[in-house]
Amino acid sequence: MSPSHQSTLAIVTICICVGVLVSGFVFTALSGCSDDDDPDPTPTVTPTPQPTVPPQWRMFRHDYRHTGYAPYPGPQTPTVIWKNDLLYALSVVVDQNGFLYVNGISEGEGRGLFCLTPEGDIVWAYKIPTNSYFLTPMIGDNGSIYCVDERGEVYCIDQNGNLIWRHNYTPELAEVHKNPTLSPTGAIVFGDYNGNLYSVDISGELNWIIEHYGFAVSSSPATDAEGNIYYGIDYLYTTTRRGCLMARDANGSLKWWYNQDTFGGSQSVSIDEYGMLYYGDGLNVYSLNPEGDLLWKTSLNELGGILESTPGFLPGGLLVIGTTHNHFGGGGLVCLDRGNGWIEWIFESPGYEQVDSCPAVARDGSIYFYGDAYFTEKYALVALESDGSLKWSYSIQTICYSSPVLSADGTMYFPTTTGLIAFRDEH
Numbered sequence: 001m002s003p004s005h006q007s008t009l010a011i012v013t014i015c016i017c018v019g020v021l022v023s024g025f026v027f028t029a030l031s032g033c034s035d036d037d038d039p040d041p042t043p044t045v046t047p048t049p050q051p052t053v054p055p056q057w058r059m060f061r062h063d064y065r066h067t068g069y070a071p072y073p074g075p076q077t078p079t080v081i082w083k084n085d086l087l088y089a090l091s092v093v094v095d096q097n098g099f100l101y102v103n104g105i106s107e108g109e110g111r112g113l114f115c116l117t118p119e120g121d122i123v124w125a126y127k128i129p130t131n132s133y134f135l136t137p138m139i140g141d142n143g144s145i146y147c148v149d150e151r152g153e154v155y156c157i158d159q160n161g162n163l164i165w166r167h168n169y170t171p172e173l174a175e176v177h178k179n180p181t182l183s184p185t186g187a188i189v190f191g192d193y194n195g196n197l198y199s200v201d202i203s204g205e206l207n208w209i210i211e212h213y214g215f216a217v218s219s220s221p222a223t224d225a226e227g228n229i230y231y232g233i234d235y236l237y238t239t240t241r242r243g244c245l246m247a248r249d250a251n252g253s254l255k256w257w258y259n260q261d262t263f264g265g266s267q268s269v270s271i272d273e274y275g276m277l278y279y280g281d282g283l284n285v286y287s288l289n290p291e292g293d294l295l296w297k298t299s300l301n302e303l304g305g306i307l308e309s310t311p312g313f314l315p316g317g318l319l320v321i322g323t324t325h326n327h328f329g330g331g332g333l334v335c336l337d338r339g340n341g342w343i344e345w346i347f348e349s350p351g352y353e354q355v356d357s358c359p360a361v362a363r364d365g366s367i368y369f370y371g372d373a374y375f376t377e378k379y380a381l382v383a384l385e386s387d388g389s390l391k392w393s394y395s396i397q398t399i400c401y402s403s404p405v406l407s408a409d410g411t412m413y414f415p416t417t418t419g420l421i422a423f424r425d426e427h
Contacts, residue, residue, distance in 0.1 A: 065271040068312030069335035074362030078394035089415035091136040109278035138182040191217025210302035258291035296341035312359035322355025345388035357403035
């Protein structure tokens with residue numbers, strides 16, 4: 001082969017390699033060229049790995065930041081497409097393929113975790129082996145379902161309903177009443193009423209336990225992208241329920257704490273895309289920066305205070321949070337500007353004493369929540385436009401203890417004490 005042909009071949013080889021890199025594929029390396037080499041070798045192609053599709057509603061409040069926001073459409077009408085036969089549905093999450101995992105109770109299986117198809121048919125049931133109940137399940141990237149029961153036992157269950165592991169790290173009389181969180185670092189984080197905060201690896205190994213003597217962990221922990229943990233604690237031995245917000249890194253080391261010094265314990269935190277923190281106590285809504293500095297504080301005392309609602313984020317830099325017993329005699333939903341805490345609008349729900357759930361927000365800003373009037377036995381699932389005007393209301397025949405969730409196909413699921421209800425617009 002002449003030198004000019006060798007140069008030409010080298011240039012062609014370089015061009016092929018550059019083209020391979022640009023196309024996103026990797027070819028097997030050529031071992032050298034000679035006159036006997038195949039001029040058109042068939043390459044071995046390895047496709048570029050595709051990103052993992054995340055669960056549609058992974059955990060309590062949708063994600064580890066507890067935004068309550070899902071990038072999906074929500075139902076524009078209260079059209080019920082099915083209701084399953086679970087006697088008691090406490091909470092629900094949705095996996096990558098639209099399958100549902102429901103914490104509930106049925107006549108045949110008792111208490112446990114139930115897997116349902118998107119059409120509402122039960123696929124399998126994992127019966128909890130103790131006289132307890134699960135809190136809101138969490139779905140890992142590998143499809144495993146992680147559950148914590150009210151006694152602090154942690155379970156890992158595969159997508160076929162088989163138990164992978166089960167461990168208990170809590171004291172004998174521990175009480176866990178707030179939902180756990182699955183952090184982006186692969187840690188299951190939850191607290192108990194004895195004041196302990198736990199971090200458990202998804203393999204089942206205990207990472208650490210932090211004790212808060214004289215306090216109870218009063219909220220579901222939220223985490224940021226680095227795995228920093230934000231949660232509330234309450235003083236146990238006082239009638240004023242004064243508490244504070246705690247911040248720890250992924251290793252459990254204390255970063256800071258903020259004492260709001262007002263009535264009411266710290267409730268669950270929501271974290272926005274800039275790392276700013278938002279939460280409520282009995283009277284106020286707070287915003288803190290990631291370093292624990294107060295940005296603003298807005299009193300909702302005249303509106304009746306806040307019950308157990310965690311903020312939900314709307315597009316455009318707004319948040320919504322539920323109140324109870326406002327000065328008009330009913331509960332409502334309040335929208336605030338995340339930048340300055342100013343109240344943008346108030347939805348007053350006449351006839352309902354309180355917003356008893358955390359709002360779910362669809363991609364167009366539609367807001368879904370549950371409100372009730374316990375003493376007059378009036379219960380409803382309510383949908384609002386992003387400006388606070390009523391979209392629709394659907395009467396529920398029983399009291400509920402959960403919040404609605406959204407899935408990618410536009411279905412909204414609402415757990416009730418008489419079953420799981422699915423809403424979706426007719427196409």
